[in-house]
Amino acid sequence: MNLGNAILPSTLLGILPVGILLYTQGSLKPAELTLCMILSLSIIAPVTWFTVAVNDWKSVEYAIKDVNQLLGLPELSDVSENVSLHTFEVELKGVSFAYNEADGDILHGIDLKLPEGSFTALVGPSGGGKSTVARLIARFWDVREGTVSIGGTDLGKIPLSQLSQLVSFVAQDNFLFNCSLLENIRLGRPAASDDEVLAAARAAQCEEFIARLEHGWETPAGEAGGKLSGGERQRIAIARAILKDAPIVILDEATAFTDPENEDKLQHSIVALTKGKTLLVIAHRLSTIKNADQIVLLDKGKIAAKGTQKELLETSPLYRDMWQAHIGARSWAANSGRKGETAHV
Numbered sequence: 001m002n003l004g005n006a007i008l009p010s011t012l013l014g015i016l017p018v019g020i021l022l023y024t025q026g027s028l029k030p031a032e033l034t035l036c037m038i039l040s041l042s043i044i045a046p047v048t049w050f051t052v053a054v055n056d057w058k059s060v061e062y063a064i065k066d067v068n069q070l071l072g073l074p075e076l077s078d079v080s081e082n083v084s085l086h087t088f089e090v091e092l093k094g095v096s097f098a099y100n101e102a103d104g105d106i107l108h109g110i111d112l113k114l115p116e117g118s119f120t121a122l123v124g125p126s127g128g129g130k131s132t133v134a135r136l137i138a139r140f141w142d143v144r145e146g147t148v149s150i151g152g153t154d155l156g157k158i159p160l161s162q163l164s165q166l167v168s169f170v171a172q173d174n175f176l177f178n179c180s181l182l183e184n185i186r187l188g189r190p191a192a193s194d195d196e197v198l199a200a201a202r203a204a205q206c207e208e209f210i211a212r213l214e215h216g217w218e219t220p221a222g223e224a225g226g227k228l229s230g231g232e233r234q235r236i237a238i239a240r241a242i243l244k245d246a247p248i249v250i251l252d253e254a255t256a257f258t259d260p261e262n263e264d265k266l267q268h269s270i271v272a273l274t275k276g277k278t279l280l281v282i283a284h285r286l287s288t289i290k291n292a293d294q295i296v297l298l299d300k301g302k303i304a305a306k307g308t309q310k311e312l313l314e315t316s317p318l319y320r321d322m323w324q325a326h327i328g329a330r331s332w333a334a335n336s337g338r339k340g341e342t343a344h345v
């Protein structure tokens with residue numbers, strides 16, 4: 001295209017000398033020479049557009065390939081009749097799961113119960129399958145073996161639309177649409193009024209960073225939310241979930257945003273989100289889950305230990321190591337920030 005763009009506009013450079021030569025030799029009349037010059041100028045635009053079209057055609061080809069790939073994926077089965085649920089207890093029984101059969105199972109025989117209104121924390125080494133468990137509860141995939149149920153009803157028997165009303169999922173990395181921040185939050189409950197959206201945003205501690213933006217609430221979030229930091233994106237996602245007010249909340253803590261100020265704000269917004277809900281928090285910072293009703297330690301796709309913080313510290317060497325590492329990291333961070341002071345965890 002660049003070559004074309006460079007050469008095409010110089011058609012006159014060739015036409016003019018040759019035309020004048022032919023004219024002086026008498027084989028071209030003035031009218032014909034003028035016509036040739038006009039034609040040579042007007043051919044530039046169409047030929048340039050042609051090179052652009054060739055380029056566009058290639059992008060269309062790639063887009064169609066992607067779309068076909070997506071449409072070719074097997075669909076999750078869905079049912080149409082809403083079911084009535086009496087509790088919002090979540091239970092996984094003997095769940096095994098593989099993303100690809102070739103790679104083998106990521107989860108092996110997971111048994112896990114989240115009683116209604118309880119706070120469960122899921123911890124463990126990176127890649128252990130924590131996010132995978134969360135995605136299975138939201139039914140992003142179907143399990144290979146075993147069952148996942150809410151209130152005793154298998155997820156496969158709950159319509160996807162009803163399930164999406166039951167479960168709020170704040171993921172590790174949240175996708176925002178390139179519309180205003182206000183509209184991004186409103187996605188949690190499209191019928192919500194502006195006041196309700198603002199109240200949710202306030203509860204999720206979004207107001208402070210939104211006030212700093214030039215266009216405030218009307219700021220577009222950028223492609224996939226690219227204009228906000230990861231921590232800010234997560235707070236927007238929490239505001240969305242607060243607005244949605246679903247009885248089951250899954251929170252996949254982001255690993256990357258560990259600065260204490262952000263963490264403190266996130267904690268406040270999480271408290272606002274989770275009051276009275278069946279709550280599953282995937283935590284990377286163990287201090288945030290001290291008060292959990294149960295802590296589940298997931299290692300290499302298996303549940304390695306289960307219990308309260310106190311019980312795990314006594315029974316699980318892996319948890320003890322993680323706790324020591326966590327305390328070490330905290331006191332290191334605190335000491336490098338304020339020399340001479342002791343860290344409190």
Ligand SMILES: Nc1ncnc2c1ncn2[C@@H]1O[C@H](COP(=O)(O)OP(=O)(O)OP(=O)(O)O)[C@@H](O)[C@H]1O
Nearest residue numbers: 099100106124125126127128129130131132133172
């Ligand atoms: N979409 C996917 N397709 C294929 N494999 C995946 C996919 N998502 C995760 N995995 C694999 O599944 C395993 C478990 O991943 P998962 O995201 O559940 O770990 P995690 O415990 O959440 O880790 P982290 O603490 O780093 O978030 C990893 O080995 C990962 O490579």
Ligand SMILES: [Mg+2]
Nearest residue numbers: 130131172252
């Ligand atoms: Mg994860």
